[in-house]
Amino acid sequence: MTAEQIIKEYSKELPEKIINDLLENLPKKISDKKVKEIVEEVVKEYKEMQITPAESVGIITAESIGEPGTQMTLNTFHFAGVSEMNVTTGLPRIIEIFDGRKDIATPMMNIYLKKPYSEGKDIEKVALRLKETLLEEIAQEFYINIADMSVEIQLNKEQLDKIGLTNQDVINSINKGIKGIKVKEKDNTLTVTKKQETDNLNEIYSLKEKLKKVFVTGVKHIKYVLPVKREGEYIILTSGTNLKDVMELDFVDSTRTTSNDIFEVEKVLGIEAAREAIIQEVYKVMQEQGLNVNIRHIMLVADAMCAMGKVQGITRYGIIREKASVLARASFETPMKQIMQASLMGEVDKLNSVVENVMVNQPVPVGTGLPGLAVKVIKGRIGGYEGEKDEKKSKAEKTAKKEIKKEEKKTTKTKTKKAKSSKSKNKE
């Protein structure tokens, strides 16, 4: 038998990672007996290192994240050299994630590309295809022609070539964006008129404002793109996220592209992906700050946030609301509101968890306080061994008979005493 086979036998008792570590670190020439000895020692050590049942891991997590959290910086950090793009990190980001905020301060994406593009081919063009481009960005100027009651747009040819658009593309997107208008092209100038002729200048003016915001090309919500080279391949960082639409694009590697918006990840990829995203985002911040927090703590928080099938923040509207106990909810935030609501609904607090038992001064179900004493009671027998049953029965019967006799004697004695005393009283 090889060492590998011996170790694989223990695969039910040990996690995959420890088995792999063992296989990597075993010396090449080793006897089977020694391998077995080592593995058994590892199993023993592993079982000792496991957390004990009823250990309050939540408190340990709270302390382990909270204490290094005091050393976190409060500022945001800038991308290398590009001052326009900054990302919230440090404490504000941690709070943002744990609170489960829907609108985060700096949404951004890491877009990975497929083969020829990831090596730098047409990287500028690809980046511009992602960026949300509005008409005002490719137009040089907007005029209002009062005589014809029309809006004239002079296009920026250079910008158009850079993105790879033709004038016809622009006309199409204008027609798509605004209904009830006519677009004419002459040289590099587009003339836009309303189908229904009007004399009202205000209408033309509002048309001009609308035209400026017409969506021409790119992916919606992607405000800014930045191609960078990371670990030998080109990726595109964006500010603004739209995971669903970006993953549909043919030049994007849809297996690795991610967003830092947890709710978007949940919507597009599901709850398990959201849990993974929470862990990665929090861990990234911790590492940027040079803090050493064990990933198990972050995993526990992420599990708690994702237990109900949707991402919930650690707020009174999130996971705290799911708590069964009124007192536990009241002890977190807005106690009056919780108690009033509970009394209206006629809620019952069964005092099953920790906080409520602290409040009523009882042992908390944590550690040694959790297990209760259970005794199996069989009728006619309390404790004792199997053969003892008959002996005890006969003994119990005997003692019972004796007691009955004693009591009979007592009653007779008292009767005679009473009789005597009454007689003596009569004599007196």
Next chain:
Amino acid sequence: MKKIIKHVLVPEHKKLSEKEKKLLLEKYHITIRALPQILKTDPAIQDLSVKEGDVIMIKRKSPTAGESIYYRVVVSSE
């Protein structure tokens, strides 16, 4: 749909049979209400043809254990 399942953030989801479900609940001495939940509309389980009350087994890639197994019960999305 296929794109989502191949994504690095999405672990493998598998539906348990009724027999496996029963064994799981017996193993941990729990009722189905004690399990964490997953919405029926979750993108990752759209191909599994699940109904409410089914148990989904999730094989997560864990940085601490290599691979860890997690269970979620399918619930309606209200």
